[in-house]
Amino acid sequence: MSEAMTTSILSELVSGAKSANSFKGIRSEAEGFLADSRIPSKKHEDWKYTNIKRLFDNGLNLVSANDITFNSVDGVEVYWSTNEELVGSTAIHSKEAHAALNTSLFEKALVIRVKKGAQVNEELILQQVIKLNDGEFSATRVLIVVEDNASLKCQHHYSGSPQNSSLLNNLTEVFVGQNARLELNYVQEIGEGNLMTTTEVECQRDSNFTTNCVQLYGSLLRNNVNIRLKGENVETHLNGFYMLNGKELFDNHTLVDHLVPHCESNEIYRGILAGKSTGVFNGRVFVHRDAQKTNGYQSNNNILLSDDATMNSKPELEIYADDVRCSHGSTTGQLDEDAVFYLRARGLDEFGATALLLTAFAGDVLKAISSEILRSELEDKIQNKLKEMRA
């Protein structure tokens, strides 16, 4: 929080930054916003527990975006674009510094579009293998448009082994049309690298949006999910599961913005923390004055396996309408000793008993993932991580 930043902020933060010729409108808005703001420090309420600023302290070099690969799925158009109109139309880049940074620096946007009425059953899988070296920064951009009455299942898988002081910043904008359905799953396992992802969603009336995020490896993972319910009768589910070990820090910030009446939101985030890790959860449900008859539910459960692990949980409700039912709950604790004893009495060793209970704990979140293949892959990965946590 030193001197006010000037328009040269971009080159100060990330060397090699230059304004590209595409998307001029939103880029200049983003740069304008950046000029008046700065990369948030821990004094910033949204960054109270997560120090992102330190990544910029030694300067980062902009490198070309790592490719996102994808499978070909009937009924889904996927292409790279430098002029797609909807990119930037959520205007998140004029609200958040990291989104502004992304908007200023991404090269081209990956556009995923499902046309009106198209029902896509096969899962679209985006593979993003991150190969950043120390001190490198890269920004990627995704736009998902599911038009009216269409449906899509999509998975975005972050992997690779970027080096410790690199940073990948991804911003995904999602538009869910009237009566459309979208399931968007994230898997984040990036070894020791740092990853900042933002998902900005707008849902139109009668739509159904589900997002599941499983975080397994990363030095710092920050995941922002903002869902704006713009039409009535929207149903939305947000789920997250995170497993932390060593010195990992995973931070989930979610916002469900109820702008209109008769919508429903459900949120379950669960995590297991071991080693010297730090977990952060901040879930916000905002019910505007007009959003009567809202049903909002939010829960965050955490299990600490070590005394050196810390969990910071902040479930928030901000409600301006009276005819609503909103509730939230947050728990942090350890496994029930009686349950562990019960299983041990039946012949499981201590690890077996703990692992079984923790798998069941994860199960409540994983069951929201409709793809069986993904689910069983994740179950294996969770078992592996549990074994590492024991070590």
Place this chain on the structure above:
Amino acid sequence: MAEENQALKDFTEKEYEYGWSVDIETDELPKGLSEDTVRAISEKKEEPEWLLKWRLKAYRHWLTLKEPKWAHVKYPEIDFQDMIYYSAPKNKPEISSLDEVDEDMLKTFEKLGISLEEQKRLMNVAGSNVAVDAVFDSVSVKTTFQETLREKGVIFCSFSEAVKDHPDLVRKYLGSVVPYTDNYYATLNSAVFSDGSFCYIPKGVRCPMELSTYFRINAMNTGQFERTLVIADEDSYCSYLEGCTAPQRDENQLHAAVVELVAHKGAEIKYSTVQNWYPGDKNGKGGIYNFVTKRGICTGAYAKISWTQVETGSAVTWKYPSTILKGDNSIGEFYSVAVTNNYQQADTGTKMIHLGKNTKSTVISKGISAGFSNNSYRGLVKIGKNATNARNFSQCDSLLLSSTSGAHTFPYIECGNKSAKVEHEATTSKVGEDQIFYCNQRGLDTEQAIGLIVNGYCKEVLNKLPMEFAVEAQKLLSISLEGSVG
């Protein structure tokens, strides 16, 4: 519906019952704040050098601070120069009996809605068991039952007397829980606090009666900065009550108090507040800014601090009675009912800092918002690394009585020990139509039904109040909520 609207109208247009002022000649300092103000207050109170130094340190630190903006409240900038920092009734009574008290002042007490019972107590009526310290504007005017208490070794007096009579105790504990550097308003209070109450319970003594303080801001443009310090020595017990009112004025007045509680090994302090400062008129004009820092520390094992508050007044409330659970097996409790109406804003909650092993805390908060008001719960539960087997349970419920009001919950939960169990839950809803219908069916009109439901909703908290206050609080609630169904 028409009937309901009428009932709502009645309620929202209900005027503040304690809004009057009494012309008592006061001895005031001129408006404004500077080092000279601090020195003048200290001089008027004939304070020792160390206390003046402490005040000045606080003042100088205050100059480096910025007003906090993080709370979920909005109010115009406060002009700290346009305020009187010391106002005392001119005839400060050195009294042994009430007869010597200024007659106007007695009328003041009489006019306080709470006075029927309190009057008797102030007048030492036999059979009453509450000792009262009344703080009028900036100074403490009357402390009753000092004799009875002295027999037990309990010290209960105004802060200025304590500074004179028990300087060692004051010096040892002042600022030990809320240091002068704590926050903007606590620092300001440390610099300019004028009076307040002081209480010390010696080892092993169970205080024979409820201790009580009444605060009232009377003079115009006056800020009230009182300081309360309660020390419960090993294995002692005391129950402390605090009530507040202020006259009706158009401009906002500032109240920035500091309360410090120290509970030693095995001691228990029960601190109850019924806050009914003037909330402003129905257009949100006037009212008290209630920016209070309250904190207790359980220094020894098995100590217990319990906060109970009923907050119905003030234009803006900013208050987080907190407990630091340092001793092993110590207990912290927080029970709160906050009612906001018209344009009132409340941002209140608690902090429970678990440091010792097997420490326990319970937080029950009930918010009720009506009119155009905003009511927020903001709380922190922090489990330190060494707080093995710490346990917390928090429940924060909000009830909305109008579609134009807001209810918010901002809990912070920081857990750093694996054996700790922390639970938080919150719900927000309105009074169920089926509940009202059920009552209607059984012959209660809607107004009574709301009263019944809300009282039931708050029962958990009201039950924690001492008898003397419970009745008053219930009355206050039902007055505040008459017919407020939206």
